[in-house]
Amino acid sequence: MEPLLVVLLSSGVLLALFVRQYLAGRHLRKIRGPESPSWLMGHTSVVNAQFEVGALEREWMKEYGLIWRLKTCFNEDTLQIADPKALQYIFHKSGYHFQKGAVARQFTREITGPGILFAQDQDHARIRKIMNPAFTASQLRSFLPLFRHSAQKLAQKWKEQLLTGTDAATQRINVSAWLARCTLDVIGEVGFDVQCGALDDSLNPVMHAYKNMFSDAIPFPSKPTLLFRHLWRYIPMPILSFVQYVPSKEHIRFRSTLKVINKFAKDLINEKTEAVLAGKNENKRDMMSILVKANASENPKSRLTDSEMISQMATFLLAGHETTANSMTWMLYELARHPDFQNKMREEVRAIRARVAERGDSDFTVSDLDAMTHVLAGMKEVLRLHPIVYGLIREASRDDVIPLSTPVTTTTGEVVDEIPIPKGTACQISVWAYNRLPSIWGPDADEFNPNRWIEHEKMGQTYVGVTSNLMTFSAGLQACIGWRFSIIEMQVILVELIEQFEFKIPDDNPTIISFPAGLTVPLVKEDMKAGPQMPLMVSLVQ
Numbered sequence: 001m002e003p004l005l006v007v008l009l010s011s012g013v014l015l016a017l018f019v020r021q022y023l024a025g026r027h028l029r030k031i032r033g034p035e036s037p038s039w040l041m042g043h044t045s046v047v048n049a050q051f052e053v054g055a056l057e058r059e060w061m062k063e064y065g066l067i068w069r070l071k072t073c074f075n076e077d078t079l080q081i082a083d084p085k086a087l088q089y090i091f092h093k094s095g096y097h098f099q100k101g102a103v104a105r106q107f108t109r110e111i112t113g114p115g116i117l118f119a120q121d122q123d124h125a126r127i128r129k130i131m132n133p134a135f136t137a138s139q140l141r142s143f144l145p146l147f148r149h150s151a152q153k154l155a156q157k158w159k160e161q162l163l164t165g166t167d168a169a170t171q172r173i174n175v176s177a178w179l180a181r182c183t184l185d186v187i188g189e190v191g192f193d194v195q196c197g198a199l200d201d202s203l204n205p206v207m208h209a210y211k212n213m214f215s216d217a218i219p220f221p222s223k224p225t226l227l228f229r230h231l232w233r234y235i236p237m238p239i240l241s242f243v244q245y246v247p248s249k250e251h252i253r254f255r256s257t258l259k260v261i262n263k264f265a266k267d268l269i270n271e272k273t274e275a276v277l278a279g280k281n282e283n284k285r286d287m288m289s290i291l292v293k294a295n296a297s298e299n300p301k302s303r304l305t306d307s308e309m310i311s312q313m314a315t316f317l318l319a320g321h322e323t324t325a326n327s328m329t330w331m332l333y334e335l336a337r338h339p340d341f342q343n344k345m346r347e348e349v350r351a352i353r354a355r356v357a358e359r360g361d362s363d364f365t366v367s368d369l370d371a372m373t374h375v376l377a378g379m380k381e382v383l384r385l386h387p388i389v390y391g392l393i394r395e396a397s398r399d400d401v402i403p404l405s406t407p408v409t410t411t412t413g414e415v416v417d418e419i420p421i422p423k424g425t426a427c428q429i430s431v432w433a434y435n436r437l438p439s440i441w442g443p444d445a446d447e448f449n450p451n452r453w454i455e456h457e458k459m460g461q462t463y464v465g466v467t468s469n470l471m472t473f474s475a476g477l478q479a480c481i482g483w484r485f486s487i488i489e490m491q492v493i494l495v496e497l498i499e500q501f502e503f504k505i506p507d508d509n510p511t512i513i514s515f516p517a518g519l520t521v522p523l524v525k526e527d528m529k530a531g532p533q534m535p536l537m538v539s540l541v542q
């Protein structure tokens with residue numbers, strides 16, 4: 001091609017981009033926000049260089065209110081949102097009109113295949129309908145003994161370690177690593193009827209591939225990587241799928257992981273499908289068996305394709321283990337920091353244990369677990385204070401108007417209680433900031449205070465989320481389908497551990513950072529290179 005033609009064409013494309021950006025941004029320019037440090041990178045580099053979840057949001061919210069504007073690459077605008085009414089509108093009232101961002105969709109497609117985390121609109125609704133039977137209340141109740149099995153195994157491992165150690169009374173244990181192994185075993189058994197062997201140190205290859213997928217994520221992406229990812233939103237999804245072949249560390253890891261799971265899942269699904277066809281899977285209660293059964297009885301047109309089916313398995317592994325393990329890790333950390341509450345929780349578990357024994361039972365039922373007010377309050381408080389998914393990205397698929405519960409002042413001094421946005425506006429939802437709003441949770445919103453859940457069960461005027469007015473599990477049509485699963489799992493693990501062990505902060509008092517690695521990951525500030533860790537002093541309860 002003639003060089004002049006190339007220059008003309010490139011200039012034309014750039015000009016079109018600028019005009020589009022100017023027109024699209026004319027409403028958003030009125031929204032206040034921090035000055036952009038660079039035309040090329042906007043705030044993207046600053047945000048990605050953060051060491052602590054929420055550190056920047058805290059400052060920006062103080063200055064600009066519950067909705068503010070940031071710049072991303074190439075001087076494009078993005079809205080940062082923590083306003084409850086805006087969240088309610090985006091997640092609960094707009095159907096599928098706020099779609100997931102291209103980067104999130106592409107990454108989940110690379111890690112899990114074309115499953116529910118990637119799907120949109122009717123495809124998403126179709127997959128979700130077939131998944132629902134695996135998450136009903138009765139189904140979850142039937143998982144209780146399996147949750148308990150892994151929880152008891154974890155407790156047994158710790159006991160062995162404590163009794164054989166040089167100082168038998170107390171040991172420093174990295175609880176986050178152990179909890180991740182425990183939840184991986186749970187998802188293997190409950191999800192697929194497969195023994196993963198994580199707590200036994202004999203990890204099966206599939207589970208190995210997904211182990212620590214989030215925590216191993218490469219932190220601090222380079223500027224070229226950030227610029228490249230920014231452009232993904234302009235690339236049609238079928239073409240974007242070729243990004244997986246970029247020879248970078250992350251894409252290589254994703255590809256090799258998906259290859260391992262594809263082979264394993266195909267065999268497992270074939271086995272389960274044969275059992276369904278032969279009427280032999282009636283007693284199988286694992287989630288994958290339920291899914292295969294639900295899919296077989298679905299109208300052939302809406303059935304999951306083979307690759308969608310395989311993807312569900314990867315989805316359970318990705319979405320269902322590190323999330324719960326990390327939440328449990330923060331739980332034990334807060335208990336170690338608040339010994340009085342830890343004791344109260346233990347007394348409550350003992351009292352209900354005595355009631356269970358009186359009625360001649362040996363184990364807690366779901367109702368017993370739900371009667372443990374302090375255990376539940378502690379868990380809700382941890383889910384609020386340490387949301388594992390600290391932010392969500394959505395993109396408006398039409399021109400829209402976002403209502404606000406707290407009006408903001410624009411750059412022209414006008415006070416507005418709604419914001420018109422053009423189609424394509426990127427919205428970054430700060431789950432972390434919403435979960436700490438003093439207007440909802442009170443003036444001590446930054447503190448661990450489980451009593452707030454005992455004193456006032458419902459908080460806030462504008463209800464969002466799937467439970468307890470929290471955004472931790474997201475909200476609306478694409479909210480976490482596994483939230484009840486993970487709450488029961490956490491209840492079971494917590495009760496097992498709190499009855500038998502006491503948790504304390506080590507004497508050297510390591511500084512724990514909640515590091516933003518896609519999921520909130522605990523790191524020790526003095527030893528960040530060691531990766532995720534939460535060292536606690538663990539001893540047997542006297």
Ligand code: HEM
Pocket residue numbers: 100104116117128315316319320321323324327387388389392472473474477478479480481482483485486
């Ligand atoms: C504390 C534990 C957990 C937290 C905090 C959590 C959080 C979330 C969040 C925030 C989303 C929405 C993501 C988005 O919109 O981009 C989500 C989606 C999802 N989660 Fe969870 N999750 C947890 C545990 C689980 C478990 C145990 C499972 C399965 C066994 C699970 C399965 C899923 C699935 C399948 C989706 C996609 C739902 C859809 O698109 O319709 N999650 N989770």
